[in-house]
Amino acid sequence: DGGITQSPKYLFRKEGQNVTLSCEQNLNHDAMYWYRQDPGQGLRLIYYSQIVNDFQKGDIAEGYSVSREKKESFPLTVTSAQKNPTAFYLCASSPEFPGELFFGEGSRLTVL
């Protein structure tokens, strides 16, 4: 089945550690996105990529990094510079503009 796979679903991290969240899609979509979800704040865009080897900062990119070496993959690294990393992270992809986004099941990161 085509879709978006995020892993891990739950992740615990100690303060000061970097962590990488995986996102893989087999929908053959060019565009991929990372959103952060906090209660009562909706979804906020972290990074997005329109094509392989290219990505742009979203509204809250500080403390995060991404790469897009393959069309299918768009991993997100939450660095120790992110001051409040505990959140639910959602990866998405979309076909050509202006199609809808398709979402993965999310990764919940908790910093201890």
Add this chain to the structure above:
Amino acid sequence: AQSVAQPEDQVNVAEGNPLTVKCTYSVSGNPYLFWYVQYPNRGLQFLLKYITGDNLVKGSYGFEAEFNKSQTSFHLKKPSALVSDSALYFCAVRALGYKLSFGAGTTVTVRA
């Protein structure tokens, strides 16, 4: 700049009654509008979209939405709500480019 407002944090209805979830938007240029639903600890599921054409859009699970350009609104409706419709609903807007902006979300509770 583009933005979405969902004026109600919560909507409560009885099963069998009509359900309306409100959304207003602000964009430069033509808007592309979307509704998504989210169940606890899950990703977002696409319900429907307005790109162009008929102002009344029909989507999944019996939902529909009406695009009103003069009021810059895109309210989600369902004629007869089910208990299983209880979830978090997000409205989103896209203008030119790949960025999709989301509202803060509306929690819908349908009581039996």
